[in-house]
Each structure stands twice: as structure tokens, then as C-alpha cells.
Amino acid sequence: MTISSANELGAARSGAMTREERKVIFASSFGALMEWYDFYIYAALAVYFGAFFFPAGNETAAFLASLATFGAGFLVRPVGALLFGRLGDRIGRKYTFLVTILLMGISTVGVGLLPTYEQIGMAATVLLVLLRLLQGLALGGEVGGAVTYVAEHSPASRRGLYTSSLQTTATVGLLLSLLVVYLLKSMMTEEEFRAWGWRIPFLVSFLMLVVSVYIRTKLHESPVFLAMKERKTTAQSPILESFTRWKNLKNVLLLLVVAAGLGAIFGTGHFYTMFFVNRTLHVPLEVVHLYVGAALVIATPCYVFFGWLSDRIGRKRIILLACLLAALTTQPIFKGLTEAANPALARFQETGGVVLRAGDCHVNLFAAPATECDRIKGYLTDLGVAYTHVEESGAAATLAIGTQSLAGFDRDGIRRALVAAAWPERADPDAINRPLLFLFILLPILCLTMVYGPMAAFMVELFPARIRYTSLSLPFHLGSGWVGGMLSFVVSAMNVSAGNMYYGLWYPVVITAAAFVIGVLFVPETRGRDLRL
Template sequence: MDISTSEPSRRTVTRHELTLIVASSFGALLEWYDFYIYAALAGTFSTLFFPSGNDTTALLASLATFGAGFLVRPLGALFFGRLGDRIGRKYTFMATIVLMGVATVGVGLLPSFARIGMLAPLLLVCLRLLQGFALGGETGGAATYLAEPSPAGRRGLYTSSLQTTATLGLLSSIAVVSASRSAMDSASFQDWGWRLPFLISIALLIISIYLRTKLSESPTFQGMKQAGKLSKAPINEGFGKWENLKYVLIMLFSTASGVGVVFGTGHFYSMVFLQNTLKVAPDTVNLYLAIALVCVFPFYLIFGWLSDRIGRKWIMMSACLLLALTTQPIFHALTHYANPRLEIFQKTSPVTVHADDCHFSLFAAPKTECDRIRSFLSASGVSYKKVPLQAGESITTTIGDVTVHGSDRENLEHALLAAGWMRHADPSQINAPAVVFLMWLLIVYLAMIYGPMAAFMVELFPARIRYTSLSLPFHLGSGWFGWMLPFVVSAMAVESGNVYFGLWYPIVIAGVSLIVGVLFVPETFRRDISQ
């Protein structure tokens, strides 16, 4: 049934509603902070927890480990979603944050590869899986818990405050990591200082637990419990009946997958690209991203508010369209403004690898000369073409007019430098306002789709199976399509030899999300969510 939105939109926020928003949002902030610390330290983790000898392989392994936490999120969604629909939103909501906090502290206490060998990456993966499992129940719980008591005409605005925590979590992680780096020399940070951001989360965990103890159970859940309308089998009911399953599939292949690739591109891969491909200093990248995040922050609330007035569907679909159309131009522009010397080098000194016996190996050191050459070029942020050897030829790399025989790194680097390549981006040539604007633009797309999305997900499913039904497709779509994005895009770039080739991954996913969304996503902003 349609709900009038005029009266609720005029009244002020009550004290109870403000407490609900702060408690839900602060807990979610901790969840995102814990996850983003790892993203901010992915380069450091590649040297601490994985075998040395191949920087590209170590980085990919570190990114894959980061993505592993998202792969198990659907399992957490099913487990905690069922609990949330059976025993209540509040207690399930509490369990997820405790589990997340314990896993994060565990990462901060983990011995490095140098001390315990392969057990180090194994334990790291296990803790990342535990984090992902907890987050699988957190997102759906937070959205459900906050949306159900919200006024109908302000549901988008209220829940968009929850969505801002992703930005605040990343911003907090950047601030803590940067402060830790600046407080000590690089050797000390590499040795033990990297642990501080993880251990600091203990204080945030205590505050989050305290705030959540002050919350009462969702009135919607209480009403269903008193009326005896709780679902006895929310998983079977949510995914075994077509009237519910069709919305699960629609959400999975539209808004959930769309928000995943928008999120992964704007929040994560832009950082990876600037640091590892364009060779901009990590602290500089963090500063640019922090500025962009601060400037984007109000847009989550703006798009949430706007979705209460004109609807949620077309705002979210517009974000997918813009990402599909502008991703390649934006990343080419990042090269132009962040490292113009690299752009000139790539145009004037094309690189060609003449070799056979090339392999793509994720967790092993390069075995052949071709593997070593490609690993070095990829780690240097250099695009290249690979052509097969002709009869009687030996392995060579052509850099502009210079030919380098064999795979010696010093010879390759000398030839690159002679052709105009630089080990690091020249700070004096970086157009900081342009870089910040481009990073801001990518995250504005996220605000467009993520701001209204919590309200949309809650409105899409009936209350008795809501926690379970919305959690699974969200984490399948955002986790499997989106959160593996930094690894998938980087791996595609390494395999193809083109630093921009992997960007077709988010473009294609965003395009599919747009088509499915336009055709099948219903408008939900006037739905009654009490039933």
C-alpha cells in the first residue's frame, strides 16, 4: 500500500531515532574500518605474509587474500540472516560486531612469514574469512534494524546515514594508518608499526558494544513475534518460493552487483592504480582519497533524501550507467594528471616482449625468462605487447628503439629510464585538484547507488524473511562481483600486458546491472514494510 510521505518528512528527528542511527552507524563504521585497514596496508602485507622474490605475485596474493573475506560473506548472510529472522535483529546484530572485532585484533597479533613461514598466510586467510563471515550478517542486520522503525517518508534519508559509514570507515583507516606511518621511521612501521591500526580497533569495538546494548529490539520483529508470524524456515521461504526468489535474483544481478563494482572501482582500485601503476607515493594517494571522501560525504544523505521524493530505482541505475560510460576515460585521465611522464613514455616508447613459454602464476615465483620480464614490467606500471618468437630468435624486450636481451632487471630498468620512464611519479607534475576530482567523481557514483540502497533492499522483501532474503543477494553481488575487483582487474592487466585492460571487468558488470535493473527492478519507495 502507498504511504504518504509529506507529514513524516516535516517533523524533526526524535531522540530515540537519533540514538538508533548513531548506534547502528557507529557499529557499521567499525566493521568497515576493520576491513579497510587491510586495503590500506595491502602493499605492506604483500611483503610481510607472502614469499619474497616476485613483487607482482606477492601483491596479487595480498589482493586475493583481501578478496577472500568477501567470498564467505554469503555464508555469513545465510547464517546470521536466519538468526535475525528467527531470534531477533538486536542479538544477531551484536554477535556480528564482536566476531568482527576479534578477527581484526587477531590480524594485529599475527606473526609474519619470516617467523612462521607458510603458516602466516594461512592464518591471515582464516582471519580474513572470519571477518567476511561476520560482515555477511552485519550489513543486512544494520539495514533491517535501522529501516524498520524509520518514518516512511524518511526511510531513504535515515538509512543513507548508515551507508556513509563505509566512507567514514575508509577515512578513519587512512587517518590511523597515515598517523602510524608518520610517527615512526619506515623500518619500524614495517617491523611492528603496521599492527597499531588493528589493535586500536579494540577501543572502537568496546564503544560499539556499549552503544548496541542500549538498543531495543526492532518493533517490526516484536510485532511479528507477538502475533506468531515469525518464519520457521526463512531460508526455504526466501529462496524456495518464486515470489521471493525472483526478487533475490533481480537484486543480485542489478543493484547488488552494481554497487559492488562501483564500490570496488572508486574506493579500492583507484588507490591500487595510483600507487602501483602510476607510482604515486602512498601517503599522497591517501591524502587525495581522504579529501575526495570528505567532499563526497554529504552526497550519500542527499541521494538518500532525494530517493524519498522521486524514487530509488533511477538514481541507482544512473550510477551504473555513468560507471560503464566513464571508467576508461577517468583512469586514462588519472594517468594524464598523476603521472604525465608515464603517459608520454607509453606513447613514444612502446614496449614489446618477444618470448615464448610465458605463464600466469599467482602464488609462485616466476619460472621462465618471459615470466620474469612480464613480472618486472607489470610491477613497473608499464603496458606491453607480447609476440611469439620466430625461428632462431632469442628472448628480447624492445623498449622504443632499444632492444634488451634476456631478463636481467637492471638492464630492463636502465632501458626504461633511458626511454623516459620514471621509478616514481614526479610530485611537481601531479595535478592534485584534477586527481582529487576524478577520485571524487568515482565515489559520487557510489553515493548515488549506495545511498538509497539500504532502504530499497528492506522495501523489496517481506518482514518475516527480510534479514535473510536481502543479505544473501547483497553479499553475493557486492562480494563476488565487486570486492574481488582489485584482484581481478590487476590480474587481467598482468595477463594482457595492458594496464587499462582489466577495467573492462567493472564496465561489463555495470552494464549488465543496468540492463537487468531497467527491465526488472521495481520502484519501492512508497511500500509499506511492516508486513
């Protein structure tokens, strides 16, 4: 026996992490970090992309369109899950997620090189959407491959701990994207950043791509997959086996529900909080990124803690407790954000002094507003102003603000009337309750660490080895990707329609409450299951 082999055997017997396990975790985590960074850098710059890649004339519609494009990357993730899941169960885990990282890196660099709408018109919008779809396709294959690969290298007693390192990469990727944007904006003027500086965060991912590909080429195939291949028991049709046999399909549906709860918490804590504090509460974006970044730093070790804890008390109870907490606290947290970040706006909203009377009203998400009512609704929402809409069929749009009444859409008149009625144009830096603001930003992220830390081990343990990659990838991306990725868009659109900046938050509340109830009744505990079966 060589010295290296003896050391590995000694480490395994003592319970310490072996060198091979460390290499697997580092290589998988670094690659996953790079993919999440690539995916989230768009989120960090979403407030700019409405102006860069969509028609001018309706700021709210352009912003919603930029959110929808961000969400499009999540929507295509299930396709990537099926495509790469099938390959991973047929030809192996290692080579499949080597392809996914190449696809993600090339797509991200492409966004950094993309001409804007002003330069090539609608072609810029189309190309942006296509590149986002390629990113989503890659991420759809990456997550299932990475968690399966790491879990199949992990001892049963530390599976939650080892796979939780992968779960930190989503948060660290977002943190890294925010940090890069923050540093760039601090080193150049706003005009320089808008002109060319926004491209740099996308282009630097090329260096990360080179490192990630090099590291992953040095990995060995999963021992579970190699054993199946040697016994000739790999699945011939993973998709059919996964989704046409009730014994497995039942677990697919349960994971879909749990993943939807995860997606609701994920989209709320990682994305919508930033949009809400910046756009609705009028806190400068740099300040928002700073607070969110600090919260992410504090929360990141919690992923590992809850993964470790799940090895001791089980995955189910931690995940479902997070869903329950999210359902109970989302509405109070966002109302608390308003009180902490912009108390003057909170007081103004309580007066309920803005009333819109009009008939022909509808929300235009990807085009210029069609009616006066549409223009008023979009403008009020863009300003973060709640309003009451009184439906009056055939009536011309009139807007009552305090004691003033305005006919039709008058941008300057609306702003002057709002200011006269004590509406704050921006958050007063001296009035911000900074400790409370930070706390309310941190709490949803802590909920996310509870549900996401044990999630990788839970998903892997739920399915048999021969169809594991395919079975867990599709429901995870349908649930977390579709719900989480589109959450900011759906919540914002619901707010515009209702004229209430908290109304859309019932969307994640209902989803997390449903995940808790269904999970308590039907989801099994998976801790300690044999992954070779």
C-alpha cells in the same frame, strides 16, 4: 503519559526525528563504522602485506596474493549472510548483529597480533587468511542486520534518509583507516612502521569494540520483528522461503544484479583507484591517501543527500543513473588519472615501444614465476609499464625497449633500458596536475554515493518482513562483496595478462552497463512500501 512519551509523540507528529530513532541510528551506525574500519584497514595496508605474509621472490605475485586475501574476506560474506540472516529472521535483529560485531572485533585484533611470514613461515599466511575469512563472515551478517533494524524503526517518508546514515559508515570507515595509517606514518620512520607500527591500526579497534558492544546492548528489538513474534508469524525456514519460491527469488536475482553494479563502482572508487595511482603511476602512498581521504570527506554528505532524494523521486532512477555514469566514465577517468598524476608515463605509454617476444608465458599468482617470460611480465607490470606480447612458440624470451633488445630476464638491464627510453621511474611532483588528479579520484566516489545512498532502503523494501534479513543479505554480499572485493585482484591480473594497464577496467564497465540495462527493464520502484507486510 510521561513527559518523555509526550515529547516522543510530539516529535513523531511534527516530522522531527524522535529520541528513539536517533539512538537506533547512532548505535547502528557506530557499530557499522567500527566493522567497516576493521575490514578496510587491511586495504589501506595491502601494499605492505605482500611482503609481510607471503613468500619473497616475486613482488607482483605477492601483491596480487595480498589483494586476493583482501578479496577472500568478501568471498565469505555470503556465508555470513546466510548464517546470520537465518538467525536474524528467527531470533531477532538486535542479538544477531551484536554477535557479528564481537566476531569482527576479535578477528581484527588477531591480525594485529599475528606473526609475519619471516617469523613462522606459511602458518602466518594461513592464519591471515583465516582471520580475513572471519571478518568477512561477520560483515556478511552485519550489513543486512543493520539496514533491516534501522529501516524497521524508520517512518516510510524518511526511510531513505535514515538508512543512508548507515551507508556513510563504509566510506567513513575507509577514511578513518586511511587517516590512522597516515598519522602513524607521519610520526615514525618507514623502518619503524614496517617493523611494528603497522600493527597499531588493528589493535586500536579493541577500544571501538568495547564501545560498540556497550551501545548495542542498550537497544530494543525491531518493532516489526516484535509484532511478528507476537503474532507467531516469524519464518520457520527463512532460507527455503527466500530462495525456493519464485515470487521472492525473482527479487533476489534482481538485487544480485544491482548489487553487482554497486560492487563494481565500490571496488573501483574505494580500492582500485588507490592501487592504480600508487603502484602504476608511482605517486607516493602518503600522497594517494591524502587525496583519497579528502575526496571521501567531500563525498560523505552525498550519501545522505541521495538517500533523502530517493524519498522524493524514488530509489530506482538514482541507482541506475549511477550505474550508467560509471559504465561511461571509468575508462576515461583512469586515463585522465595517468595524464594528471604522471604525464611523462602517459607519453611513454603512447609510444608503444616495449615488445615482449616469448612462448611459454602464464601468470603465477601465488608462487614464484616459472619462466623468463613470467618474470619479465611480472616485473614490467610492477613498474607500471605497458607492453605488447608477441606469442612465438618455443622461442626464448626477448624484450625490445626502444632501440634496445634484451635476452631473457635482466632486472637491472630492463630498468636501464626503460629509463633510456624516457620511462619515468616515479611521478614528478612538480608535473602533477593536482586539481585534475583530485577530480578524477573524486568522480568514482561520487558515483558510489548515488548508488549506495538509496541502496539500504531499496533492499529492505524489496522483501517481506518475515524473510527480509535473509533475502536481502545473500544477494547483496554475492553481488557487491564478490564483485567489489575481488575487483582489484581481477583487474590487476587482467592487466598483467594483457600487458595493458587499462585492459582490466573493462571488467567493471561491463558489469555496471549490464546492471543498468537489466535494472531499467526489470527492477521495480520500491519507495514507500509497507515494511510490516
